[in-house]
Amino acid sequence: MAANTWEYGWQWRAACRGEDTGLFFPPSHFELKDEKLTRERRAKAICAVCPVRPECLEYAVRTKESHGIWGGLNELERRVMIRERERHLKPVG
Numbered sequence: 001m002a003a004n005t006w007e008y009g010w011q012w013r014a015a016c017r018g019e020d021t022g023l024f025f026p027p028s029h030f031e032l033k034d035e036k037l038t039r040e041r042r043a044k045a046i047c048a049v050c051p052v053r054p055e056c057l058e059y060a061v062r063t064k065e066s067h068g069i070w071g072g073l074n075e076l077e078r079r080v081m082i083r084e085r086e087r088h089l090k091p092v093g
């Protein structure tokens with residue numbers, strides 16, 4: 001989770017507080033696919049036991065966070081989730 005905006009109370013209960021933010025965000029240099037998978041797997045393991053995972057995910061979706069692991073999902077997984085939500089909200093016909 002990004003540490004820039006601590007505007008919501010839920011962020012104080014985040015399991016990732018004090019963890020290496022480098023696990024949750026890609027490095028500035030090129031990252032091999034295996035490195036990305038390993039990094040994301042470690043981040044997601046922290047998210048899996050986080051008491052504020054739903055709040056985190058909703059925040060990332062609402063603010064259109066385009067990078068990193070939020071709520072246990074990476075940017076691509078969040079995009080898929082958003083598309084699915086939009087698809088279900090579209091009127092039929």
Ligand code: SF4
Binds near residue numbers: 047070
């Ligand atoms: S769900 Fe993951 S990224 Fe979000 S606050 Fe919890 S540990 Fe941090």
